[in-house]
Amino acid sequence: MRATVMHAAGDVRIENLPDASLRDPTDALVRVMRACICGSDLWPYNLKEPGGPPQRMGHEAIGIVEAVGSDVATLKAGDVVVMPFTSSDGTCVFCHEGLNTACVHVRFFGNGGDMEGAQAEALRVPQADGTLFPLRVGADEALMPSLLTLSDVMATGHHAAVVAKAGPGRIAAVIGDGAVGLCGVIAAKRLGAERIIILGHHADRIALAKKFGATDVVSERGDEAVARVMELSGGFGAHSVLECVGTEQAMTTSVGIARPGGSIGRVGVPHYEAIPSSLPAFFKNVSVGGGPAPVRAYIADLLPDVLDGRIEPGQVFDQIMGLEEVPNGYRAMNERRSIKVMVKP
């Protein structure tokens, strides 16, 4: 089968690999209907050292179950499923608490080792019962793009909004106008935030943010961005800050714009050693939370709104391409020519 493999920074290839197959009795074999390129895929695309083990890529998908292992109870061949970006057993205490990304058996797809990737024709999904979320839709479903975002990007934006306690009467600020930030805008609006300030400076993305419910735009950076958010929020800052980037600068800005007593929900994988701006966060009683979104648990919350068309996160996809074009997709996203690429193997 054909699958995407990252060899080193800038060196992503579509290769012939042995067909995906069942290995453990709890596995499912999933044929990929739609996959994505994720902003987080750009980190190895920019930083992966040459000489390391090649890494299969892709952790977001909708697919059709082709076969299941003997211990899989809730899925059967033909089921259309959402695949969250991690596997989870569905039975441990963390899965029961709705924090599937802390599952005692959690594994990240497309992240090296023996975990396969979704930017491929098919893949092996461990712990299928606890991992895959079955949908009652056909393969021709028009809502497919929005459903696909439930595998990561919409659920991740939602996580940022939940941790940041976005809600009625509160001002939310979303740092980052990438696909996650844009989904953060959708999530903040969905949770009832009174005002939603997007911090970003790409015209196409800002336009989409406004369509999704952003009420204000801050295109400045650093201290100027902080000053502008303060101005927009009556001098006090935002109650809820959705940090959707992961850089030290983004976190420093998050602390700077957070209202005293406010909450920062961070979902950008941190590319810093320690959380900066400790003292301002302390003296303002600002909390910093977040992490990998428990996608599996959130799908049930978000799915009705997608099926009813109340939210349309699928609009973040501005390019659709086949598997062989995936290297071009990485380039387009890395050069900010594309917000998010959908892959149709």
Added chain:
Amino acid sequence: MRATVMHAAGDVRIENLPDASLRDPTDALVRVMRACICGSDLWPYNLKEPGGPPQRMGHEAIGIVEAVGSDVATLKAGDVVVMPFTSSDGTCVFCHEGLNTACVHVRFFGNGGDMEGAQAEALRVPQADGTLFPLRVGADEALMPSLLTLSDVMATGHHAAVVAKAGPGRIAAVIGDGAVGLCGVIAAKRLGAERIIILGHHADRIALAKKFGATDVVSERGDEAVARVMELSGGFGAHSVLECVGTEQAMTTSVGIARPGGSIGRVGVPHYEAIPSSLPAFFKNVSVGGGPAPVRAYIADLLPDVLDGRIEPGQVFDQIMGLEEVPNGYRAMNERRSIKVMVKP
């Protein structure tokens, strides 16, 4: 009048100063009945550079109102009051939200500038209506030590427990066996925590922690402490971590022992530039919150339990001394010969 003045590290003196007096119409003049030496007073006691402006010390007190300015509406001469460690106007949006330490007019007592200190015979209290909490007790009240802790240390331990979401069915871990940590144990128990692990290694303090409700003691430090807490908590860590120290090591340990999805409430003034251990906190979805406790708002919650004797935080005082002995009190606390000193001017 006599008052405590810090000139430089190790150089704390009791001096003759002009009598405290009203300045603004919103002031109260308070005669100090009881004050304290705080663990945070030891930071300037160890670090204050010589040559800087001398600093009046003390930010915790119970006192009697001697006089009030013309704009003070809720207090009168003769009232016995608790003085929180900051002043607050009582009218701004943050005071209304119960976050008095973010009051738009917040000032810290005993912290330099024109703010006076409570380790003195008397002091001027700005914004008296919004700052002072009147008690219906006499000057001979037997519960005075416990009431005194409502000015800071008990309210601060409570804040750590609230931010760390201590509660039924949850394991709390308290880092630090100082007076705040000990009050954190009281607070975690009061909020219903199922198990309370105290991390500390001073025999007298640990004994008190057990009396207050600690169920387990970890006297190891660093990685060994983390391993021990993991062992005690079924391998997952503590749901609620009360960080009552403020060092980088304490925060690293906090992240290390926090259960996935758990919360760290930090109340020790951070003596680090950035919050360490960012990645483990992120991948575990652990939130870090806390800051200066909104004492003024918490007194109403805690007071009934003090008056009914359900909690006895006054037991943290193991030395009582007059004003002239305060320099000895600093020495005793700094050398860990005393948990907390009560000052009786």
